Each structure stands twice: as structure tokens, then as C-alpha cells.
Amino acid sequence: MTRPVVSVRDLVVRFPSLDGSSEVRAVDGVSFDIRPGETFGVIGESGSGKSTVGRTLVGLLAPTSGTMAFGDRDRAAMTRAEWRTERRHYQMIFQDPNAALNPRMTILDSLTEPMRIAGGRSKADMQDTALAALEKVGLRRDMAQRYPHELSGGQKQRVNIARVLPLSPRLIVCDEVVAALDVSIRGEILNLFKELQDDLGVAYAFIAHDISVVAQISDRIAVTYLGQFVELGPTEGIIDDPLHPYTVALLSAEPQPLPTHLRHRRRMTLEGDIPSPANPPSGCRFHTRCPWATPDCASLEPEWRELKPDHRVACHHATEKGMPPLPVRESVSSD
Numbered sequence: 001m002t003r004p005v006v007s008v009r010d011l012v013v014r015f016p017s018l019d020g021s022s023e024v025r026a027v028d029g030v031s032f033d034i035r036p037g038e039t040f041g042v043i044g045e046s047g048s049g050k051s052t053v054g055r056t057l058v059g060l061l062a063p064t065s066g067t068m069a070f071g072d073r074d075r076a077a078m079t080r081a082e083w084r085t086e087r088r089h090y091q092m093i094f095q096d097p098n099a100a101l102n103p104r105m106t107i108l109d110s111l112t113e114p115m116r117i118a119g120g121r122s123k124a125d126m127q128d129t130a131l132a133a134l135e136k137v138g139l140r141r142d143m144a145q146r147y148p149h150e151l152s153g154g155q156k157q158r159v160n161i162a163r164v165l166p167l168s169p170r171l172i173v174c175d176e177v178v179a180a181l182d183v184s185i186r187g188e189i190l191n192l193f194k195e196l197q198d199d200l201g202v203a204y205a206f207i208a209h210d211i212s213v214v215a216q217i218s219d220r221i222a223v224t225y226l227g228q229f230v231e232l233g234p235t236e237g238i239i240d241d242p243l244h245p246y247t248v249a250l251l252s253a254e255p256q257p258l259p260t261h262l263r264h265r266r267r268m269t270l271e272g273d274i275p276s277p278a279n280p281p282s283g284c285r286f287h288t289r290c291p292w293a294t295p296d297c298a299s300l301e302p303e304w305r306e307l308k309p310d311h312r313v314a315c316h317h318a319t320e321k322g323m324p325p326l327p328v329r330e331s332v333s334s335d
Ligand SMILES: Nc1ncnc2c1ncn2[C@@H]1O[C@H](COP(=O)(O)OP(=O)(O)OP(=O)(O)O)[C@@H](O)[C@H]1O
Pocket: 015, 016, 024, 025, 026, 044, 045, 046, 047, 048, 049, 050, 051, 052, 053, 209, 277
């Protein structure tokens, strides 16, 4: 099998809580590989640690513990200079199209900035490369002379994509990149991501609340809950035959209808608020909201089991056929 673009093992990222009295376990023991040229989707409720995973992947945050290998190199074994060179290939695009654009810089200057920081290119080369990147994302070259406020949100997001292309990215972390855009242009931007991937072979970590967006673009999907992955598998498997009760609940809560071939039959409502990541429940973290929970679920942490090919789940009760029928309560019904 080809070597992953990035391999993450037992990743933990903790932050001091606001009053400093405890720690927020934003990411608490996550392991996964991102394969070359794939789209690795990440879904989960607000605060489940999706952005923290993404920021750690591109070196904006340092792991509290765990290992990360980029290509065949262990991050911990790289010198600072080696990491500076390597991390250029791991880029991030944010929800806010303005986040990476300086309002006082022309689009051309914003496009050449990452190349200037990387060094080693002439001014003419950087400008040519920037203009070519602009065309690649579907914008005219004369846009280069404009300022960010003269562009629409969708155009700015295209510029943000163009900014990272000259760095030969192996992985782009896309954190809610279409969430701030008008619904009518989300599809265009998603198509652009797909076209660039076909062309350049770049992998994406695609983080979003909107499951239908993630399902449209992802090869595999990881489902996060309170800083952990509860399920990871091929998109069709996750959407059509989810193994974890939390995934079942997320799909049921989906307001926008999923494409028919991706629609899930079972309904389940998610009750209660997401617990605090500063003080997560014992055993299986989902047990406080899970209709299938038994006493074991409160005391034993479930193992990460591969129940179907390439499809893993952390749940004591999951079977390869999904969840067994609920014995008493009526929380699940079939359409
Ligand atoms: N820099 C920080 N300092 C302190 N706590 C943080 C920091 N960044 C994130 N957190 C906390 O870590 C947890 C996970 O946050 P994260 O932003 O990764 O979640 P998310 O899944 O991306 O949420 P959303 O869907 O709202 O973007 C949250 O409880 C958050 O408050």
C-alpha cells in the first residue's frame, strides 16, 4: 500500500480551561492515516475537536502527546529547518474567506506572499506562478490587481485556494471552507476542489458541520465526538450503514436531505447537550446520550474495532450489521 501523506497515532491536544483550573481535552487519543490524493472528511458537533485536529495537521498547534509522521518522516525526528521546509506541503484554508487576505494588499501580493516566505524564486517567477494559479482556480488574471474588498466571498475563497497551490501541497486542510458562502456557489467551489484534486493529486482533510457537503466530496469520513473518533470508514458505509449510534443520530438530525443513494433509513433523536470536554464522561463518552447504553458503557472504554473492511468503530454494542434493535425504548423507528 502507498505510504500515507500523514500518519497520526494517539494524538492528544489539551488546552488550559479559561479559569486555568482544569484542562480541555480538545483531542484525546486519535489515530488515522490520510492517503495520497484522498479526501478525508471529518464531521461532528461543535466543540468536538475537528478544527484542533486540522490545525495540528498543519503545524499551527503542537500535540500534547502522540506521534505524527509526514510521508516517511517522524515529525519528532525532524530538525526545525527540516520541518520548516516540510510543513509547506501541508496547508490550511479557513471558513472566513478574509482570514488569510490582507485588506491592504493586492490579490497579486497576497498570492505571492507564501512564495516570498518560502524563498528561492525570482520576482518574475513568483508573479507568473501566481497568475497561473489564479487561472487554475477559475479567475481572470486581471483580478490580480484588485483588493480583497472588490471580490465576492466565493472569489476570495478561490484566491485562498490559489495561494496554496504554488507550494505543491500534499495535504490541504479545508476547515468549513464553504460554510460562509452563499448556498448557490457552494457546489462550484466543491467542484473546483474536486478538479484540483484530479489534476494535482492533493489530499484534503475536509472538515464541516454539513454532512451532505462532506458526503459529496469525501472518500472516507471520520466521525468525532468529544475529542475522539467514534467511527471511520468509506463514505458510503458511513452514510448508508453507520455502525455507531452517534453517527446514526447525526444523520437523523441532518436538515438538508442527503442524496437518495446516501440517505439513511433509521431515525434517532440526539437528546441532551454535548458534555464538557474538560470533564468527559467515563467509559464510552457517548454513553450519557446513547439509547443502547448498558452499565459496561459507563465503565469500559470501547476498543477501536474494524468491523467491516476499512470501517472502524468504537462502540461495545455495534455489530457489522449496525446497531442491534433497541430492546425497550422507541427512539428508533424505520421510515
Ligand atoms: N486555543 C484554544 N484554547 C482553549 N481551548 C480551545 C482552544 N481551541 C479550541 N479549544 C477548545 O477545544 C475544544 C475543541 O474545539 P475545536 O475548535 O477543535 O472544535 P470544532 O469541532 O472545530 O468545533 P466547531 O464545529 O464549533 O468549529 C472546544 O471545547 C474548544 O473550546
